[in-house]
Each structure stands twice: as structure tokens, then as C-alpha cells.
Amino acid sequence: MPPIEPAIQAQIDQILARVHDGGRISYDEAMTLYQHADLLDLAEAANARRQQVVPGDVVTYLVDRNINYTNVCVTDCQFCNFYALPGDKEKGYVNSKLILGNKIKEALELGATRILMQGGHNPDLPYEYYTDLVSWIHKTFPTIEINAFSPSEIQYMSEMGNKTWRETLTELKACGMSGLPGGGGEILDDEIRHRVTPKKIMTDDWFGVMKVAHELGLVTTATMVIGFREELRNRMNHLQRLRDEQDDSLKRFGNGFNAFISWTVQIEGTPLGRSKFASEYGATSTEYLRHTAIARIFLDNIPHMSASWPTQGAKVGQMALHFGCDDFGSTMIEENVVSAAGAITKASPVMLPHEIHRQIREAGFTPAQRNTNYEVLKTFAQTDAEAELQSIQDIEKAASAQGNWAGVTLIE
Helix, strand or coil, rough: CCCCCCHHHHHHHHHHHHHHCCCCCCCCHHHHHHHHHHHHHHHHHHHHHHHCCCCEEEEEEEEEEEEEEEEECCCCCCCCCCCCCCCCCCCCCCHHHHHHHHHHHHHHCCCEEEEEEEECCCCCCCHHHHHHEEEEEEEECCCEEEEEHHHHHHCCCCCCCCCCCHHHHHHHHCCCEEEEECCCCCCCCCHHHHHCCCCCCCCHHHHHHHHHCCCCCCCEEEEEEEECCCCHHHHHHHHHHHHHHHHHHHHHHHCEEEEEEEECCCCCCCCCHHHCCCHHHHCCCCHHHHHHHHHHHHHHCCEECCCCCCHHHHHHHHHCCCCCCEEEEEEECCCCHHHHHCCCCCCCCCCCCCHHHHHHHCCEEEEEEECCCCCCCEEHHHHHHHHHHHHHHHHEEEEEEEECCCCCCCCC
């Protein structure tokens, strides 16, 4: 980064001082930090914001499983290598209840407290498929939390059933769905969405679905993917819209997004990866950390921020804990979507709890297992080694019986 003019540095110092004092910064001030601030100064400010919002040295994680009920999809997203078009008998699938049930049983035996279930926009599945599936899971496995679908899937199934978003989400909640993940966010700026995901939900509708979810009391998260050859203003447009919507939801319903997670786009085997601009897609680890810090500073009304080891690697995940993140994400157990585009999870789709503990401790924090609501289920303090060992042995014993985690190695 070239030397900064004294006037701009003075402005940066003033903005960072306000962050350390707990103040909110504007869009333009965030842009100034994004463009000019020293990376370590950003990290320090992001950590200050983290302590204001989530004080202490505990870093949480979740034991859960990502389950894809189908990969058939008609949206043709330019960054996706997971989907199959309708009629593709070789690649396309809809998982049966037998397969889904076995996946959930395995997850429970591995200590999971939640499943995150998502799929594609499958024109062969009627509206009733979704309510029946959620109801069956809830009745069959009443102890597992069901976070399912995405705003885009909700919009699509609503159209299939001639329902409003409210009717769809109300019925799914009544069937046992407790949360709506923030998938399909990518860059919430239509200038970018029209280029990389033109057939999928646009920004206003994404937030519109989430607004209904907040009113209904569903647990929600917000996501963001960088590296689509977007400009900083596109990224900041996403963050500004997210903060504004969160302010509104909290004011009106006392409920909003409980966490934010971002990562860099993975393009291996995708249309973006085959385009003439392929070398310009993606983002470096430094870009990811800079963006993470800016997001933590700017999104002062979203309590939690999660690192993304599945796409960035464990060591960058550790570093993200020093750039404002208070959560290390999930054990995953299974991951299919970003893996298909070349993410780290392609080679190793899971991180064992004891490895998560090690990563968190090596970064200088105390690991704790949480649920979807970020309620701490157990803290693994250094003095609690015996209980931690027993917990690990119990989980790995179940894993060994299932063969799920046999031979898994952690990719740094």
C-alpha cells in the first residue's frame, strides 16, 4: 500500500478512535478504512468491536451436518459446479427419506445438535414435498434443530405452491423448521447479481423473505461471498443494506440476523472458472481478512461473526479470530456445494472437535460448543482437559462406528 497522505491518515485515526469508543461509522468512513487503513490497525479495531459486542476470550463452534436434499436446479449460477439440470439422470438426485434419515442418525451419533438442509430450485418437487419433509424430520428426530433452505428456495417453493412468503414460512415453522440460513446471499447488490446469478433471487426479495422470517421469530444468518470482480462499493452496498435491514428488524420485531459469515468465491470447474476473466475471480487471504475486519467494524448490530475454515483453511480461520470473529464455524461432517467448486472441504469435509479446540487454543482463545442460537453448551477450558478428552472419545467412538471420520486429516 502506498504512503497515505497526512490528511487521510488523520481521518483514518479519527474513524478508528470512534470504533474503539463504541461508535458507529458511516458508509463513506468504512470505504475510507477499506481503501486506506493499515491491515493491523483494522484488526485491532475489529477486535475492539468484537469485545464490545461479544466480550471475553471464548470462541464458539457448532457440531452439525450440511445435508443436500437435491442438487437439481434451474438457476444456472455462474459460480456453481454442484447442480444438475432437470432430466440429468447421471448427476441429478433427490435423496430419499431413507438416505436423509441415515445422514441425520449419523449426525446425532457424532454429537450434532443441528442439520442445515439445502438444495436447488427443482421444478419436479411440489410445494408439499417441503412441508412433508420438514414435518417427517421433526417427528422422526425431535431433538435435532432444523435450519433449512434459503431465501431463494423459499421464493421458489412459494411460487410452486402459489403461496406468499409468509404462508410458506409459517407452514414450515409449524412443521418444525426453526431457522432459515442466509444462503444465496453472495453479493447483495443487483449490479453483481444480474451478472453472476441472474435467475436467482434479487436483493430486495432476499431481504423481503428474511424480514418475514424475523417477524416469525426464525433463527437467521447473513452470508456474503467476495471475489466476483466486484468493486469495493458493491461490497459496501451489501454491508450497508444488511445493517439497515438489521436495524429495522430489531426495532420492529426484536429479532434479526444472529450471525454473519463471509468467504471467497470458489470457481474450480464452474463457468466463472472457464471464463476469459477466470484469473480475476477469487480473493486472497489478505483480502478476506481485510473484508472480515471491515464487516465486523461496520456491522455493529449483528452479534456474531464466524470464520470460514472450509474455504480459507484452518490457519486463515485462526487469523480471522484476530480480525473480529468470535466463532470458528462448524465441524461440517458433510459439505458438497463449495467442495464441488474446489474448496478445502473437497479433500477434507470435516474438522474433528478436538482439532477445532486445538485451532482455537493455538489462536489464543477458549473453545466452546454452541447451538444455533449461540447458547454455549459446554466450554472447554484448559483445566477441563479430562472432560474434554471424554467428550472427544465419545464422539470419535461414534464416528469410528459409522466410518464417517475415519482417516480424515486436517488441511492447514
